[in-house]
Amino acid sequence: MEGVPEGHPRAVSLAARHVLVDGFKRGLVCEPGLIAQGRGEAFDYLLGERTNGFAKKAMEAAAATLLLGKSPVISVNGNMAAICPRGIVLLAREVGARIEANLFYRTDERVERVREALKEAGAREVLGGKGSGETKIPELFSERRRVSRKGIYSADVVLLALEDGDRTAALVRMKKKVIAIDLNPLSVTSQTATITVVDDISRAIPGICMAAERMRGKGRKELRAIAGGYDNKKNLGAALLAICRRMKELSKGMSRG
Amino acid sequence: MEGVPEGHPRAVSLAARHVLVDGFKRGLVCEPGLIAQGRGEAFDYLLGERTNGFAKKAMEAAAATLLLGKSPVISVNGNMAAICPRGIVLLAREVGARIEANLFYRTDERVERVREALKEAGAREVLGGKGSGETKIPELFSERRRVSRKGIYSADVVLLALEDGDRTAALVRMKKKVIAIDLNPLSVTSQTATITVVDDISRAIPGICMAAERMRGKGRKELRAIAGGYDNKKNLGAALLAICRRMKELSKGMSRG
Numbered sequence: 351m352e353g354v355p356e357g358h359p360r361a362v363s364l365a366a367r368h369v370l371v372d373g374f375k376r377g378l379v380c381e382p383g384l385i386a387q388g389r390g391e392a393f394d395y396l397l398g399e400r401t402n403g404f405a406k407k408a409m410e411a412a413a414a415t416l417l418l419g420k421s422p423v424i425s426v427n428g429n430m431a432a433i434c435p436r437g438i439v440l441l442a443r444e445v446g447a448r449i450e451a452n453l454f455y456r457t458d459e460r461v462e463r464v465r466e467a468l469k470e471a472g473a474r475e476v477l478g479g480k481g482s483g484e485t486k487i488p489e490l491f492s493e494r495r496r497v498s499r500k501g502i503y504s505a506d507v508v509l510l511a512l513e514d515g516d517r518t519a520a521l522v523r524m525k526k527k528v529i530a531i532d533l534n535p536l537s538v539t540s541q542t543a544t545i546t547v548v549d550d551i552s553r554a555i556p557g558i559c560m561a562a563e564r565m566r567g568k569g570r571k572e573l574r575a576i577a578g579g580y581d582n583k584k585n586l587g588a589a590l591l592a593i594c595r596r597m598k599e600l601s602k603g604m605s606r607g
Numbered sequence: 608m609e610g611v612p613e614g615h616p617r618a619v620s621l622a623a624r625h626v627l628v629d630g631f632k633r634g635l636v637c638e639p640g641l642i643a644q645g646r647g648e649a650f651d652y653l654l655g656e657r658t659n660g661f662a663k664k665a666m667e668a669a670a671a672t673l674l675l676g677k678s679p680v681i682s683v684n685g686n687m688a689a690i691c692p693r694g695i696v697l698l699a700r701e702v703g704a705r706i707e708a709n710l711f712y713r714t715d716e717r718v719e720r721v722r723e724a725l726k727e728a729g730a731r732e733v734l735g736g737k738g739s740g741e742t743k744i745p746e747l748f749s750e751r752r753r754v755s756r757k758g759i760y761s762a763d764v765v766l767l768a769l770e771d772g773d774r775t776a777a778l779v780r781m782k783k784k785v786i787a788i789d790l791n792p793l794s795v796t797s798q799t800a801t802i803t804v805v806d807d808i809s810r811a812i813p814g815i816c817m818a819a820e821r822m823r824g825k826g827r828k829e830l831r832a833i834a835g836g837y838d839n840k841k842n843l844g845a846a847l848l849a850i851c852r853r854m855k856e857l858s859k860g861m862s863r864g
Binding site for chain 2: 367370371374381382384385386387388389390391392393395396534536586587590591593594597598600601
């Protein structure tokens with residue numbers, strides 16, 4: 351793969367692609383993870399490749415919910431570990447969450463790679479994988495249902511990104527509050543989660559962390575007001591309308607061109 | 608990778624993902640090709656995963672333009688060879704086009720794999736690669752500019768898919784008619800090409816082939832009228848509006864839900 355030309359209009363997106371292909375070569379990311387990155391890129395492009403107002407609102411609600419959680423857990427897959435390992439570690443510290451390596455296309459080796467990447471980034475403990483006391487999510491089949499007993503299984507709040515829809519739905523049915531980072535406002539995960547941050551994980555993870563930092567002085571009552579005042583359906587509707595507006599603007603530009 | 612569950616609402620898209628990952632394992636597809644597939648998936652989803660009216664119009668114009676061409680060439684990359692090798696061979700026969708293996712992330716080995724896949728699918732001749740008389744496209748750098756002298760270099764009409772924008776623009780500057788298959792109506796390739804078919808290649812290639820079949824009896828005058836009456840800017844605008852309409856519909860469904 352060639353380097354990204356300087357001044358390229360889509361340099362950030364191209365750089366992210368490099369990071370992910372590198373993660374693939376290091377055994378962190380799997381083939382479907384590369385395809386998922388592409389889907390995200392397309393939606394990010396339609397959303398203007400920036401953090402929109404609706405994403406900021408969701409980040410605030412996510413930070414408050416994580417801070418209110420008794421046992422919050424950040425579920426980390428290969429793409430997340432490749433893109434923002436350090437951000438995950440900082441967010442976990444800020445909100446007092448545990449970190450669990452949890453893969454959809456699971457192999458023991460890849461779980462190990464993800465754990466290593468997070469430890470290199472400063473994580474003291476990473477749950478998930480062999481010997482971490484695994485159990486199963488009800489209703490899900492095959493390797494997808496394996497989770498850590500001390501982690502996702504017993505968590506009251508789970509933050510996840512680029513997650514399979516069935517798995518998100520199963521966690522919601524287990525009465526967990528699910529915070530999803532997903533660029534497709536129409537995905538089953540986006541529609542099912544308690545809070546959906548429609549933004550790229552490279553911006554969403556630090557964004558939630560900064561929101562939590564700003565909330566350091568706040569009491570539980572204030573945090574509950576922030577989390578309780580959030581409406582996910584309304585917020586996802588705003589994301590769809592933002593895409594629509596951008597399409598319309600761009601199509602006008604074209605018919606003039 | 609697990610099998611696609613029967614009756615899954617996105618079974619077709621998941622099956623395509625399997626085909627591509629398989630193509631990757633066979634050395635046809637490269638990592639950025641997997642990411643590109645994901646981008647296409649997202650746009651295809653927004654377009655309703657079907658051939659829309661604007662795509663049908665573009666297919667008609669594409670078929671007429673290929674039939675009118677003196678030396679039309681179909682440029683084939685790894686994704687195309689993985690997804691629809693047989694369709695490419697049938698289209699080439701129908702319109703009397705040559706086939707050239709031409710890769711953006713080029714290695715001699717991958718060119719060879721693409722040539723093999725096309726030959727297995729029935730192609731008698733596949734240009735491109737070592738020993739096929741290569742030359743260079745002006746203004747482009749590195750391996751991206753290598754093309755076959757008997758193929759793309761001397762072609763008057765080039766059909767390509769999932770192509771890099773700079774390369775599409777360079778071919779247009781060489782006064783070639785470029786037919787692009789691209790699911791992103793906003794990409795540089797879509798905006799630069801003479802005719803853009805905004806549809807998935809698995810539907811676009813057979814669609815153009817069928818349009819050409821229907822034109823078998825037509826004279827050059829009639830074909831020129833079809834090709835000449837086509838307006839690419841207008842057609843791309845229609846694609847953007849279709850995405851916008853679908854977003855709006857879906858967002859209404861959500862606020863009711």
